[in-house]
Amino acid sequence: MVARLIDEDPEGAYGYSRVALRLASRVAAVREAAGFAAYANQKYSEALAEFRAARRMTGSVELWPLMADCERGLGRPEKALDMAGAPEVQKLDKAGQVEMRLVAAGARRDMGQLDAAIVTLQSSELASHSVQPWTARLRYAYADALLAADRSGEAREWFAKAVEADRDGSTDASDRLAELDGVEFVDALVKDEADDAADEDDKD
Template sequence: MQSLPKTLAEDVARNLVMVARLIDEDPEAAYGYSKVALRLASRVAAVREAAGFAAYANQKYSEALAEFRAARRMTGSVELWPVMADCERGLGRPEKALDMAGAPEVHKLDKAGQVEMRLVAAGARRDMGQLDAAIVTLQSPELASNAVHPWTARLRYAYADALLAAGREREARDWFAKAVEADRDGSTDASDRLAELDGVEFVDALDEDAAQSDAGKDEDDRQD
């Protein structure tokens, strides 16, 4: 944003900060801020990228894809390739996502990007009803590694979920457990899925309190 006048750059930056802050907890609000930034500085790659992620978070896949393509044209980077492919999935075009997974751009991605691309490709296989192919797609040195990286939990989770969908419950349970071990920031619900497979039932504390209160009222009524 160095090409923008100082005051305009500050306005754009404030909106981008709000996009980043709200995109997980309130994606609709984040989308609103992204549109403001877009009106102010549509020729800035960071703005187009933020607008793309805000649209993506709101399942506006066609709009997201257009913004990601614009950002990529401006920067020449392949970093957005996996999320662009996932937009194709969102638009009901898993075959296109698979084509992108086999494109030369994938070889230019860093390790995190390649893992993300593998996740998207596996998702596309599942979209097409190809569960076994999805499982094979996820099998990789990154999956087998004991090292924990930012993407490890999601990769293990996707593998466990695919195994479970294929009826391989025992293996799925093992991989959900491995996902829990790697999920240090709670980015997945692997612990809940594992508990479900183990037959653990959770009771909402508020519901339990309400039930006890109702039981107490019933007892009082009987005494009256």
């Protein structure tokens, strides 16, 4: 239920996770699910505690980037950067290492280090032409950092590349690109209602 609800109803997912914790707190999968539910509700201290518990039970490092992002959420970007340089990162798979890079870049931005954030995201994964599950988010983060550094021309190029890789709409790269191009979207339903109201006024 946590997995089913977490995207559309994070509060509901969190409620189920609390029930699961009461029933089976010694099960690593339950602690991990509770961590994800807390994380989705921005309860970062709670999420961090659950992720740590799951890691102790399994010995796995796959939650390391999420734990580091919780540190960011708690206002401790320096701690997140320390974790980005820890030996555990070398044990992550490629997806985990990319996620850790995203967290580290976010921590740099939290500290006002925009140029360092941009450099952090520059990698072989970013330069690759092959599309992986993480490609759209990586390109999006890079474009967003460039835009924050007032490098709008480069940012537009990378938002466009993010759109190319974003096959499941996991980012709003297309909206950001349109915004940079000065394109305005009009809600068709709202426009129709406005037109109908104008017609009624004309009749009056």
